[in-house]
Amino acid sequence: MTDTETRVHTLLEKVRTDPEPADADRLLAFFDADDPAVRRRAVEGVRVLGGYDRTFLAYAVDDFVERLDDPADQIRVDATAALGDLGEVDPDPYRDAADALAACLADDFSLVRWNALEALFHLTRSAPEAVRPHVEAIRPFLDAEAEHVREHALVSLAAVAPDRPAFVEALREPEVDVAGVPTRDGDPAPQLQDVREEQFARQRTRRRTAGRAIVAVARDDPDAVVPCADTLADRLTDRDPRVAVAAADTLFALADADPAVVRPHIDALAGRLDADAPADVRTSALRVLAVASPDTPSAVRDAVAPAVDILRDCLHDEEPAVHASAATLLALLADDDPDIVEPVTARLRALRETGDEPYVRAAAADALEAGRGV
CATH class of the missing domain: 1.25.10.10 (Leucine-rich Repeat Variant)
Structure with a gap:
């Protein structure tokens, strides 16, 4: 050395x-x-x-x-x-x-x-x-x-x-059917099964990455993602919950910039409020509908009415943003039927007085006022 x-x-x-x-x-x-x-x-x-x-x-x-x-x-x-x-x-x-x-x-x-x-x-x-x-x-x-x-x-x-939207083409792909492999005497051929599972793993990663990418783009430049809105609405029911959440989060970013963009997809979003939907997907769809409601109140009111019990349950969620979104949609429903908020009047009063954020307290107050539960 x-x-x-x-x-x-x-x-x-x-x-x-x-x-x-x-x-x-x-x-x-x-x-x-x-x-x-x-x-x-x-x-x-x-x-x-x-x-x-x-x-x-x-x-x-x-x-x-x-x-x-x-x-x-x-x-x-x-x-x-x-x-x-x-x-x-x-x-x-x-x-x-x-x-x-x-x-x-x-x-x-x-x-x-x-x-x-x-x-x-x-x-x-x-x-x-x-x-x-x-x-x-x-x-x-x-x-x-x-x-x-x-x-x-x-x-x-x-x-x-x-051409940023081109990089979310992976979201258009249907998931690989892992079970759909050729069989030998009724059993999956082992080597083909391995190949199929590898294809599935790689595609799943690609689709999830594309989902994260499009959320980031939408927050930075929503206009670049508007052409993908139809694809995103289709992905709300994706079998992969992470892809569905990414689609809903992206639609939220688009609606936050221009609520009119999600107007054609109100029913698809409301369909994700059902109890069988993954909790994260339901939460994201709820936020989009709340943001879009001032632009299309009648359409949103009609779409979310069947999910009133879920909206009430969301008032007990851990996230303040969920409290506010649920209260906003309950206020919209209470404009037509004040009795809608009666079962959750006590909870709304608690949120109005002690909600974690000012926007939560304001949304709870609006719901109480619409339901005459001041």
Whole structure:
């Protein structure tokens, strides 16, 4: 071991057990060393410091960027990983490195590609405009073998791609029927069953990821998702509750921006208030209907009337938003039949007086007033 190797090795061991701020500059001095083993230990040392305090990663961000084209594979792996570590907390310091990270998406070493994608994924939160020019470089990762890589690619594209709704096409897919495999003498062929189950697992992940992605897009830019409203309404009855919840949450974001968007889907939403619907789906549908009710009061009133008992039960839910939504819809029904709220007058009075949020207290007061239970 050369003297330089000994020094950087000793310094690396020190930061693992007894780090101090001055160690950062000591390690950075070795980033340009001729020996790749020395450079690697130096990069690793700064990452160790970053594990104690991410500000060390921000401090060394330019040095990590310079290592993105290092001839040593492992150094590129560590440099891209360091930027991803920083991105979990604050990706903004490396926003100017988007081009360099995008170049790493074509790296010969798979870990470099994946780490670069993760760093860009984090960057879409603070600087989507920096990632947008690299949409085409990200697209191939939608077909990656690793689940987390596909998810990062899909969510990144959902955030920045010009044709964002195209990335929720997975929601249009019917679920793979795991039971529908060829049989041999009445029993599923084992190998085909394994293949089918793998197809199902991958499709389920893709559909759930697409659901999370479209919710994020709808909250940021609802107009981009409006063309998908019909598909989302169809997915309210999806067999996968997570997909159904994502559809309802997306419709809520659209209704919050423009209630008219969900006007054609009032009956579909009300259909999810039934007792057999998963609780999370029922809750999300309830919120959409409450937001849409001022725009189409008659349609909402007619649609939710059969679910009055469920609305009453929702007043006892754990979530304040559910209390408010249920009270809002009960007030709407009480405009036609004040007796609707009589069985829950005591609960509404309690929410009016001690509700967790002002909007809960206001909704409870409206329901009491409509039911003449002041």
